[in-house]
Amino acid sequence: QSALTQPASVSGSPGQSITISCTGTSSDVGSYNLVSWYQQHPGKAPKLMIYEVSKRPSGVSNRFSGSKSGNTASLTISGLQAEDEADYYCCSYAGSSTSWVFGGGTKLTVL
Amino acid sequence: QVQLQESGPGLVKPSQTLSLTCTVSGGSISSGGYYWSWIRQHPGKGLEWIGYIYYSGSTYYNPSLKSRVTISVDTSKNQFSLKLSSVTAADTAVYYCARDHGGNSGFGYWGQGTLVTVSS
Secondary structure, eight states, X not given: XXXXXXXXXXXXXXXXXXXXXXXXXXXXTTTOSOEEEEEEOTTSOOEEEXXXXXXXXXXXXXXXXXXEETTEEEEEEOSOOGGGOEEEEEEEEOOTTTOEEEBOOEEEEEO | OOEEEEESOSEEOTTSOEEEEEEEESSOGGGSSOEEEEXXXXXXXXXXXXXXXXXXXXXXXXXXXXGGEEEEEETTTTEEEEEEOSOOXXXXXEEEEEXXXXXXXXXXXXXXXXXXXXXX
């Protein structure tokens, strides 16, 4: 059982927008602006897409955006493309004794 | 551009110690300011943070694995290592080494991962 809760799957058609939620607690997501999101294609290492809730690393498309409200963080992908089909994981800092916790992952299908 | 590469045995016997090394290129571990992590992914499952070492040598571990984990750094070889003791089949996973993006804000650089199977 993962510390952060994500939907198992989401889907959307090309060009549409989707949002993936990531629900934690007041000890992790709710306490720190250190939520990050990762994209993982089959057989590949995860790739950082969003850090510090809403910041994009250099080279990541501005179609990816992040936000947070209370204990829930969200990743939104606009203008869906076939290459966005992948697994997505959220991650949050949870304090010095626990450090980092991940969500269980969400499989995005582009219809 | 920082690159990381995991190496170590792909098969470990139950009750033994799993040992992996991550070799860093394109940047020096001792140059400062970064956290060097180990993260694993059980087959078909999600990600699990194992722990990390700060460039100064301070270590932080996942409480669920803390009693069995040791992460160390060898700055002369620009490598950091993972040791996980008393392994069982439940430790079978792909193990990744990673570096934070900067400011301990997320895992920005990853190795390709290495599958370690625990089996007799």
